Amino acid sequence: MSRTDLWFASLLLPEGWADDVRLTVIEGRVASVTQGTAAVPTDERHEIGLPGLPNLHSHAFQRGMAGLTERRGPSEDSFWTWREAMYRFVDRMEPDDVEAIAAQAFLEMLEGGFTRVGEFHYLHHAPTGAAYDDIAELAGRIAAAASATGIALTLLPVFYAHAGFGGQPAAPGQRRFVNDVERYGRLIEASRRAVSSLPDAVLGIAPHSLRAATPAEITTILPLAAGGPIHIHIAEQTKEVDDCLAWSGRRPVELLLDRLPVDGRWCLVHATHVTEAELDGMVARRAVAGLCPITEANLGDGLFPARRFLDGDGRFGVGSDSNVLIDAAEELRILEYGQRLVLRSRNALASPAVPSTGRRLFDGALLGGSQALGVAGGLAVGAPADLVSLKADDTTLVCRRHDQWLDAWVFAGGRAQVDCVWRAGRKLVAAGRHLEREAIGRRYRQTLARVLQEA
Ligand SMILES: [Zn+2]
Known part of the structure; x- marks a missing residue:
């Protein structure tokens, strides 16, 4: 059984922002959400979390x-x-x-x-x-x-x-x-x-x-x-x-x-x-x-x-x-x-x-x-753990909180502030870079060179 415990200083849940939250992911799904709890050493810690x-x-x-x-x-x-x-x-x-x-x-x-x-x-x-x-x-x-x-x-x-x-x-x-x-x-x-x-x-x-x-x-x-x-x-x-x-x-x-x-x-x-x-x-x-x-x-x-x-x-x-x-x-x-x-x-x-x-x-x-797209969406218990964390120390987001993070991300930032991305509990993006970025990018460059050459 795969289990991950993610802890967020703030996380956007279906009912709104929550602070000091542990999200336990089992087999890719949100198994539990605990608010107002301190992080423990086995938690992976992040600052700002959003649903994907x-x-x-x-x-x-x-x-x-x-x-x-x-x-x-x-x-x-x-x-x-x-x-x-x-x-x-x-x-x-x-x-x-x-x-x-x-x-x-x-x-x-x-x-x-x-x-x-x-x-x-x-x-x-x-x-x-x-x-x-x-x-x-x-x-x-x-x-x-x-x-x-x-x-x-x-x-x-x-x-x-x-x-x-x-x-x-x-x-x-x-x-x-x-x-x-x-x-x-x-x-x-x-x-x-x-x-x-x-x-x-x-x-x-x-x-x-x-x-x-x-x-x-x-x-x-x-x-x-x-x-x-x-x-x-x-x-x-x-x-x-x-x-x-x-x-x-x-x-x-x-x-x-x-x-x-x-x-x-x-x-x-x-x-x-x-x-x-x-x-x-x-x-x-x-x-x-x-x-x-x-x-x-x-x-x-x-x-x-x-x-x-x-x-x-x-x-x-x-x-x-x-x-x-x-x-x-x-x-x-x-x-x-x-x-x-x-x-x-x-x-x-x-x-x-x-x-x-x-x-x-x-x-x-x-x-x-x-x-x-035919799915429920949001970080409810039972839903796939699809989420995004933002870089809280990025100058675009600093000294902002909760909805201000979203306002700053949307109007003053963008993809540069995306830190980690999880899909079904699997971390696919870390520090803004997809784990397969090198290999997929190499193949893309080769493909495009050939396809466009045939023009
Ligand atoms: Zn279209």
Whole structure:
């Protein structure tokens, strides 16, 4: 029986901050939490402890493109010109490459304060478009990368069938993503096997978007979720809203809520361009808004009306999406700053009940992100011991306490203040560095050199 006793001067528990806390971890789970107790020599001592945050939306392979699409092209650059560059990158990747890049992305997530990732996995087939002998070959590579880094995985294999609204045939650049309903069923079955040996893994489904999957197809694949999460990209771009209106007379979120049984298992990723009625509908259905503030800013998507959504008790989580930069605190910071810039006010996402903006963002992202990834989240007895400690003596955090640590971490710091990270009680990051950083980084460098050389 494996047992670890961690002692924290302060630890953020589901009921709030507690001081002088011993967290006993047995077989990877929180076995007991004792508050107001002095450390003993057998305790591993730390100052500031937080539950690990869920990263609810990632396309791991896109980590390899970070910084390569920041040059002006011949025409106006947009999400759509970025997507063309992404398709060219996709064309060159072999299974080993997918695994190496995903491992680097997952390692950086752990170092950045995330302990679980929702991988919205749409790269399924060989470069020719043919299925691999094992249809879940690449899902297996994502699982292998999760295993190598230790991050918890919610795998969301993507259903992708069309190039645009109304069932348009997929484009050549999309051939590695595409399945019909029957083959998708086999992919889900094989993906379930691929994650079966990963501790605490969750499998869900992900109709890519209303562009790539029709409402009728989504209805057909829903039973494959088998109680797990259901994620969909929606209303990320104004062009998508316009195309949806032209095709159906309704906006994407409006159409989704009308036609499909959206409930608390659903995560609406981006939902950037929404009306007040659509926001109210999302709240009423208890769906999570999957916000990806760094990527949405990088791609020029627009701004989700987060203040109105949170004031209405909407649930949200954050995701690193394109992985152009991986940092849990910075996702929360950009989320708040977007609202400040538009509303021309400060502390836009704090509330009368939770006046600390850092705390409100952290609590919200923990709760909503966990819901979206199909887990409980937080350091309750019986939960996996997924936690993060911060460097209390870092100049950014010094002379602060409790919620002020979160405010300082989110607004004045970031990944540099992450000290240790545990997943299921296993310490994976110490002094801000993942234990496998050298080996995983070496393989990533070699992979990228080869993949980009083939350009
Ligand atoms: Zn995405």
